[in-house]
Amino acid sequence: MDNKEYAEILEEIATLQRVVGDNFFKVRAFSRAARLIENFAEPIDDLVDQRRLHEIDGIGESIEEELQALRITGASPRHEELLDRIGRDVMDLWHIPGLGIKRIQTLYQELGIASIPSLKQAALDGRLATLSGFGGGVQDKLLLEIEGWERGRGRRFPLPEAKGLAESIRFELLNLPEVARCEVGGSIRRGKETIGDIDLLVTTDAARTVSDYFKSLPDVTEIIFDGDTRASVRVTNEIQCDLRVIDTHLFGAGLHYFTGNKDHHIQMRIRSKKMGLKISEKGVMHYDDPTETIVGPMDTEEQVFNAVGLPYIAPEIRMGKDEIKAGEDGTLPDLVYPHHVQGDVHLSSTISGGRDALPDLIQALQKRGYKWCVVTEKTKTLHAKGIDDRGLKEHIERVKKLNAMIDGFTVLSGVECEITFDGMLDIDLRLAAECDWVLAGVTTDTDVDADTMTQRLMWGMETGVVSCLAHPTGRHLGVHDGYKMYFEEVVQCANDFGVALEISGDPQRLDLNAQMAGRAKHLGAMLVCGSAATSVESLDHIEYALQQARRAWMEPKDLLNCVSAEELISRTRTLIR
DNA sequence: GCCGTTTTCGGCCCGACTGTTTTCAGTCG
Numbered sequence: 001m002d003n004k005e006y007a008e009i010l011e012e013i014a015t016l017q018r019v020v021g022d023n024f025f026k027v028r029a030f031s032r033a034a035r036l037i038e039n040f041a042e043p044i045d046d047l048v049d050q051r052r053l054h055e056i057d058g059i060g061e062s063i064e065e066e067l068q069a070l071r072i073t074g075a076s077p078r079h080e081e082l083l084d085r086i087g088r089d090v091m092d093l094w095h096i097p098g099l100g101i102k103r104i105q106t107l108y109q110e111l112g113i114a115s116i117p118s119l120k121q122a123a124l125d126g127r128l129a130t131l132s133g134f135g136g137g138v139q140d141k142l143l144l145e146i147e148g149w150e151r152g153r154g155r156r157f158p159l160p161e162a163k164g165l166a167e168s169i170r171f172e173l174l175n176l177p178e179v180a181r182c183e184v185g186g187s188i189r190r191g192k193e194t195i196g197d198i199d200l201l202v203t204t205d206a207a208r209t210v211s212d213y214f215k216s217l218p219d220v221t222e223i224i225f226d227g228d229t230r231a232s233v234r235v236t237n238e239i240q241c242d243l244r245v246i247d248t249h250l251f252g253a254g255l256h257y258f259t260g261n262k263d264h265h266i267q268m269r270i271r272s273k274k275m276g277l278k279i280s281e282k283g284v285m286h287y288d289d290p291t292e293t294i295v296g297p298m299d300t301e302e303q304v305f306n307a308v309g310l311p312y313i314a315p316e317i318r319m320g321k322d323e324i325k326a327g328e329d330g331t332l333p334d335l336v337y338p339h340h341v342q343g344d345v346h347l348s349s350t351i352s353g354g355r356d357a358l359p360d361l362i363q364a365l366q367k368r369g370y371k372w373c374v375v376t377e378k379t380k381t382l383h384a385k386g387i388d389d390r391g392l393k394e395h396i397e398r399v400k401k402l403n404a405m406i407d408g409f410t411v412l413s414g415v416e417c418e419i420t421f422d423g424m425l426d427i428d429l430r431l432a433a434e435c436d437w438v439l440a441g442v443t444t445d446t447d448v449d450a451d452t453m454t455q456r457l458m459w460g461m462e463t464g465v466v467s468c469l470a471h472p473t474g475r476h477l478g479v480h481d482g483y484k485m486y487f488e489e490v491v492q493c494a495n496d497f498g499v500a501l502e503i504s505g506d507p508q509r510l511d512l513n514a515q516m517a518g519r520a521k522h523l524g525a526m527l528v529c530g531s532a533a534t535s536v537e538s539l540d541h542i543e544y545a546l547q548q549a550r551r552a553w554m555e556p557k558d559l560l561n562c563v564s565a566e567e568l569i570s571r572t573r574t575l576i577r
Numbered sequence: 578g579c580c581g582t583t584t585t586c587g588g589c590c591c592g593a594c595t596g597t598t599t600t601c602a603g604t605c606g
Contacts, residue, residue, distance in 0.1 A: 022578095025589055029578035060579050098595095100604050135597055186606090199606085227594050230606090242606075257591090262606075269590035274582095280591050 001045060001074075003515070006067060007038035009079055013066070015091050016082035018101050019108055032263060032320075033063045039319055041518030041552070043488075045071060057322070089115030095154050096145045097224075098138065106131055120146045153238045154196075158477040160507030160544060162195035162239065163188050169217065169241060170200060176213050178206040180248050185258035190315045191547035193477065193510050197240040201258045207245040214243045250283055253298040256305075257281035263320020271324060272308050284308060316550035333553045336546055340556040343372035343565060344542055345468060346439055346502065346530025348416065351395065352377035353385035354534035358402070364536040366409050372565035374437040375399060376414035381426045382443060387415070389428045396434055410565040412436035416470060421445045423459025425466075432465040436569055439502070439530070441470030442483070450484040457485060458493045464575040468500040468528060471511040482511065491523045498574030500560055501525050505545035506532035514551030521558060526571065528560035 014030035036058050037044055047053050048071040053064045066076045093104050107113040110131055122128050128139040166184045173182045179202055186199030204210045211231045215223050224232040232242045246254035272279040278287045283294035284307035297303050302312040310327040314335050317323045326332045349358040365373050377395050380386040392415055399413035414437035418426045432438050440460055473482030501520050504511045529545035556562035
């Protein structure tokens, strides 16, 4: 079982426990454990086998037992018992906004409602309005929400898509003279790979004007709620967008608050409380101070963290896991940022179907302060206008000439090729060996069993000419998960043959993701970010990859992007050197 | 259910908005 599957079962246990009225804190413990496990870099299977689960802060005796049972028998007694009692459909009720613990309990206890269809029928019959706490207004609102759910509302969006939309709304808000600052917060800022809603933070001294403007934006289809300091709307594609308006001098406190995540805030607030302090979007203040005076300036997030005795903690690692302890101990990582990057290992030009010509790409990279790049033109399997063996030979020559003309920047010759069904490459191996860098991946015939795919990837790497495994899991964000394979074996083989693993910034992929990258790092793999750019504009996509790397607590020393061109070459493909 | 530099028992984050039980519970982020 993979970590995600363990997490899903724990979350289901939490949800079912809510319905039967279990202690709120017990429910929260299961829910938190689920999130911890989902984001854990090592396979839970291994931790169970090594009896190391208790090393995770937040997992105690009871949850460890459930996980052990899941590992050994494939089922959790608690989960099974709850499912027998109230059934699976009840969990859908949690997807209906407006329904929480109390109302779901009332529905279940008073009317025996434990599924969305029965809820809808009761609303249509007018039976809901008879329950205490459910006036006619609630009934009508629930009916609308049910219809929204039936239309597929509530789905999660790939990060790049949601980020694009968020930036466009941010841009519109910045048009308003009353808006002093506007930032995107929430899971987009943390770089979570799928996004449930968009959070925007605005500082202004004219809250009402800004809020009214926000609600009147052309894309807005529905106003969910509307208050003095916050408003929430739905935009065209059904994604929810929340606006929080805050006083200009509380920008740092507001941004911290609106970035999350929830577990991070709970940990921060528990810590503050122990220090006699209270932390919220209104800043940090003494716990029992009726005047609510902030203890210092709150213009920046750094000031907020400092006010509770912590150094700045980057958004990407705010998960309520180990970051606060690391802050206390002074062991926070020095995370990798764009200015650390010396080169990109994955980009192609008009030569193999890209949009921009090689000289333009190189000029753009130099402008960024990069010192080198690998030009990985695509083969014919990857693009209809891709290169064949002859094209690759010409490419290698072209790069040599180009290099002679440029000062202070190294262009490396590369190719992006396919590991074919029989574990070979779709280019001549001797030519591949002549390239500085060979990026190889799998894009065809992916619907095979794990043994077959693992073998294919390993055979590909065993040719000895591969420098890097491209988008190693083969997933397409929001479309399909990666192919089946044994990741540990693939990483081991990569290590043996000096093959790096790519963290692809391709907006369709983000592959490896943060958890897998963390796992690969733990297994001793070499990692490198690639923009997969085919144009000057898409060179920016490397930031998506770097953000996933930061979520995996990676520092410059963990990524080959931060070494020199010479070191990049000498550390990879060790077999043929 | 989990946890411990005041605690192995007794706590467990904070504030805004909505609708209804006209003084606050329920939900949300």
